[in-house]
Amino acid sequence: MNKRSSWALPYFIFLVLFVVVPLVLIVVYALQDASGHFSFSNITKFFTDKDALSTFALSIEVALENTALCILIGYPVAYILADKSLNRSAVTVVLFILPMWVNALMRTLATAELFTMAGITLGKGTLLFGMCYDYLPFMIYPIYNQLAKMDKSYAEAAEDLGAKPLQVFTKVTLPLSMPGVVSGVMMVFMPTVSTFAISEFLTNNKIKLFGTIIQENINNSMWNYGAALSLVMLVIIGITTFLQGKDSREAAEGGAI
Amino acid sequence: MDEKIIEIQHVSKSFGDKNVLRDINLYVKKGEFITLLGPSGCGKTTLLRMIAGFLQPDEGAILMDGKDITGIPPHLRQLNTVFQRYALFPHLDVYDNIAFGLKLKKTPEDEIDKKVRKVLKLVSMSDYEDRDVESLSGGQQQRIAIARAIVNQPQILLLDEPLAALDLKMRKDMQIELKEMHRKLGITFIYVTHDQEEALTLSDTIVVMNEGRIQQIGTPIDIYNEPVNCFVADFIGESNILKGRMLHDRRVAFIKHEFDCVDEGFGEDVPVDVVVRPEDIYFTTDPAKCQFRAKVNSCTFKGVHYEMWVDTDTGYELMIQDYDPYPVGTEVMLYIDPDDIQVMKKERVANVFEARVTGAGKVSFLDTEFACDTEGFAEGDTVQATVSFEKVDLLDHEETADLTGHVSVILYMGDHYHLTVKTETGENIWVDTNDIWDKGDFVGIKILPEDIRLSKPAAQHE
Numbered sequence: 001m002n003k004r005s006s007w008a009l010p011y012f013i014f015l016v017l018f019v020v021v022p023l024v025l026i027v028v029y030a031l032q033d034a035s036g037h038f039s040f041s042n043i044t045k046f047f048t049d050k051d052a053l054s055t056f057a058l059s060i061e062v063a064l065e066n067t068a069l070c071i072l073i074g075y076p077v078a079y080i081l082a083d084k085s086l087n088r089s090a091v092t093v094v095l096f097i098l099p100m101w102v103n104a105l106m107r108t109l110a111t112a113e114l115f116t117m118a119g120i121t122l123g124k125g126t127l128l129f130g131m132c133y134d135y136l137p138f139m140i141y142p143i144y145n146q147l148a149k150m151d152k153s154y155a156e157a158a159e160d161l162g163a164k165p166l167q168v169f170t171k172v173t174l175p176l177s178m179p180g181v182v183s184g185v186m187m188v189f190m191p192t193v194s195t196f197a198i199s200e201f202l203t204n205n206k207i208k209l210f211g212t213i214i215q216e217n218i219n220n221s222m223w224n225y226g227a228a229l230s231l232v233m234l235v236i237i238g239i240t241t242f243l244q245g246k247d248s249r250e251a252a253e254g255g256a257i
Numbered sequence: 258m259d260e261k262i263i264e265i266q267h268v269s270k271s272f273g274d275k276n277v278l279r280d281i282n283l284y285v286k287k288g289e290f291i292t293l294l295g296p297s298g299c300g301k302t303t304l305l306r307m308i309a310g311f312l313q314p315d316e317g318a319i320l321m322d323g324k325d326i327t328g329i330p331p332h333l334r335q336l337n338t339v340f341q342r343y344a345l346f347p348h349l350d351v352y353d354n355i356a357f358g359l360k361l362k363k364t365p366e367d368e369i370d371k372k373v374r375k376v377l378k379l380v381s382m383s384d385y386e387d388r389d390v391e392s393l394s395g396g397q398q399q400r401i402a403i404a405r406a407i408v409n410q411p412q413i414l415l416l417d418e419p420l421a422a423l424d425l426k427m428r429k430d431m432q433i434e435l436k437e438m439h440r441k442l443g444i445t446f447i448y449v450t451h452d453q454e455e456a457l458t459l460s461d462t463i464v465v466m467n468e469g470r471i472q473q474i475g476t477p478i479d480i481y482n483e484p485v486n487c488f489v490a491d492f493i494g495e496s497n498i499l500k501g502r503m504l505h506d507r508r509v510a511f512i513k514h515e516f517d518c519v520d521e522g523f524g525e526d527v528p529v530d531v532v533v534r535p536e537d538i539y540f541t542t543d544p545a546k547c548q549f550r551a552k553v554n555s556c557t558f559k560g561v562h563y564e565m566w567v568d569t570d571t572g573y574e575l576m577i578q579d580y581d582p583y584p585v586g587t588e589v590m591l592y593i594d595p596d597d598i599q600v601m602k603k604e605r606v607a608n609v610f611e612a613r614v615t616g617a618g619k620v621s622f623l624d625t626e627f628a629c630d631t632e633g634f635a636e637g638d639t640v641q642a643t644v645s646f647e648k649v650d651l652l653d654h655e656e657t658a659d660l661t662g663h664v665s666v667i668l669y670m671g672d673h674y675h676l677t678v679k680t681e682t683g684e685n686i687w688v689d690t691n692d693i694w695d696k697g698d699f700v701g702i703k704i705l706p707e708d709i710r711l712s713k714p715a716a717q718h719e
Contacts, residue, residue, distance in 0.1 A: 151342070151344065153340045153341075153342065153344035154344050154346060156311055156331070156338075156340070156344065157338070157340055157344040157345075157346070157405075158346075158357070159311075159330070159331045159332050160309060160331050160332070160337055160338045160406075161332075161337065161357050161358035161361065161405070161406075161409065162332045162358050162361045162362060162409070163332055163357075163361055164332055167361060171357075171361075172346060175348045176346075176347070176348055178348075
């Protein structure tokens, strides 16, 4: 080991303590029964538990809906922000990502209060609203970044070759901004699968998400089952990351946040 | 061949308060290879982007085949562009990049296939159709960019410094290929470059531009042999630019010697600028032929020829290129053929500013107030202030300076430097000096009261 690589030691220790050890603990707990013996019972329990499975399905559904909603709203916003003829000021960009700096819990509580005040019944609609509100900046920013750094001559070349403005968008701008979209999807989809606070506050616990049951289990000292459920989620996250493999790496180079 | 395919009429454009193009008039003949040549910031790319349709002129019109196309968007114009950094679509492979324009036009699949293969052959890139464009070298990307443009069979091909990103060897090869392609395709090429050698090699016609204005339009030979002003003479090739005096027709004096020349019509005893190319000064051993004597003070081997600097017997420094070297210190006899002396009208003989008298002994021009003798003028008068080139002092600090600027052009005139200094407000002041400055140097400008001469403005508003 040369001198310089020893500088990495503190980070290595940090990684082991706070990333590797917890992950290993999750696996260990998930594969133990209450008495501490090795068993798959927690996993099989989940796959036979109708309630847990439907909550899981609902979580995925809500996360997909939220991600779609964020793309639909976020893409045009990012496009406008990145277009120099429509937006000349960096301040507007900051204004759009400003909510990210306020604690999500506070924003969610405030949103819930507003709904109550306006007399709107809390339910799936308010849940999606809250999620979208919370995660929209995470969608806008990577797309904005991708669009802003895109060489304008690509669009000009397409126009030069005979593309109408809409064709320029669909054939060049959109495909070239995909890394930004993928990065945005990662940052919205995965946290929404595991969220529990938003559903708790914005539906008054009427709608339970996967994150909610994990939290309930852990809170009720059902460590092993909670760990098993976490493991299931980790696998889902792992698969999504793997599927997005190459694209997300490119997006990361683009510097998402 | 004499049909005008593009006509540019009185086109002006400014970005903010910077005039990028000023009253440009130009036409392009069908099938010709025309080059817009000039230093960066001269407006050549702006003009090209206007022809392509990416920019609109503030004033004036652009005609194609006699029809006004000024407001027509790029996708409806019958021309294609090769971009400076190629702008090949990174999400498409070579084939799809080239087929992009044809697919938009809903060309049948088999026809696209035929055309793509044909242009790939033309740019010697057959077998590359499935390659990822980012895996190609600069030269290969360049070829694909050209193929992508010409596959659409445009009437005009616009090329924006297409060779700028290539290394020297590659650039030379591509120059030959471009010329060959132009001949084969028979379409009009409008080419933008800052490389004078490239322009001379490739073009049928060269348009030399500087500071948003056309300086000279002509064939490469015309431009090289008969530059119309110091800018063109200095920008194209190497040259000795010297102050001279036209004595009468066909007789000119410079470097304190008199020479026969072929120019006429300047009048008698008129200050002029003289250009002599370094390869046009000849060594001789025949005292009868000798026009002036000089001493070699440096000699450098340049590959094909030697480049020598000589000090003339009258104290001027000249550059000479010759196949035979003369050792440093040699006394040599020199002569210049009358044909090789290019006499140019002086653009200006002194700095002339429109000024305003702001009080007794005070006058304002170049956004600065100067002290000077204002006798005979009243406060508020508009006057003309004249300052000769050698009376402007350049300082390397701003404390005692009247105003500041940056050196933008340096011309060596044989025994002194003629500088163009751009002031902070974007105006030019011309300076003759013996001091050595570099382009871009920040300078303080000082003018003494006794060196400012005021006169009545040229009658125009009375």
